Amino acid sequence: MAEELLGELIAVSALTMALLFITVDMGRPERVLHMFPFIGTPNWPAAMLTWDAAVLNVYLVVNAAVILYVLYRSYNGLEVEKRILVPLVLASIPIAVSTHTITAYLFNGMAARPYWNASILAPRFLASAFCSGPAVMLVLFQVLRKRAEIPIKDEAIFKVAELMAYAIFINLFLTGAEVFKEFYSATHHLLYTRYLWFGIGEHRALVPWTWASLAANVAAFFLFMVPRWRRNFTTLNLGCALIFFGVFIEKGMGLVVPGMTPDALGEIYEYSPSLNEWAVTVGVFGVGALVLTLLVKISVPILTGTLRTPGAEH
16 A cells, blocks of 8 residues: 555656646746636637646546545544545546646647657657656655655565566667658658757757667666566666656657757757756756655655554554
């Protein structure tokens, strides 16, 4: 139960950051009101951003319901009823898939951006999510098991690591399939992919990051694929760090920047984030870390039995 609940805590903090990034993308915080029905003008169902915000909020509510229910029952010394918990968990699975799918639709629905206009983008988002998310979860499991003495078995950690190996392979396979399609067909749309992997002329700002991301993903795959290495916590944690770095670059600058470089007029502008952009990004991640910290601070005493309602059984 502890493993499942900790996964829900990470999901809530990640969803908080996702919604904050939507607020940032809107330009000004008050513009978020435009996505609320009756208050603003959400342009639903045509606007994919409205769909994205809606499914993120639904997923947040479902995860929050699971957390509140488990903690409430545990705080009162009661057993968690599967007839209530299981439907919530089962409902969260398709919602989780839809969050990544709709986020991919935000990009591949733009026909004028050929680099993003690929149907394979949605499964790539899902595969990479099943790599990077569990990487954070495995590290958190180890920290809480050591610091808070939460009973998390090695078998649970190693099983998640094994599943991550399959997800990393699928992510690499889909990336290779997309690269093959672009370079083998060699249409004029190849320009965007060439800029990402090899640069265009002297414009090569993303090339080192792209190859570093690929190297990190491949190295993480081998670390997780070999049973002896994924059962060693040193190499396991190294693999978690590598896959998080690789996916962060792949789905960050490796996805957004090439889609707009070169621009519609064929001009190439090398992008580098400004100080304000770095500050906003760090701020959003800071809020996510704060939410996770607060949730863990509340949940751990209840899970370990040190915090109970008066008279409740331990």
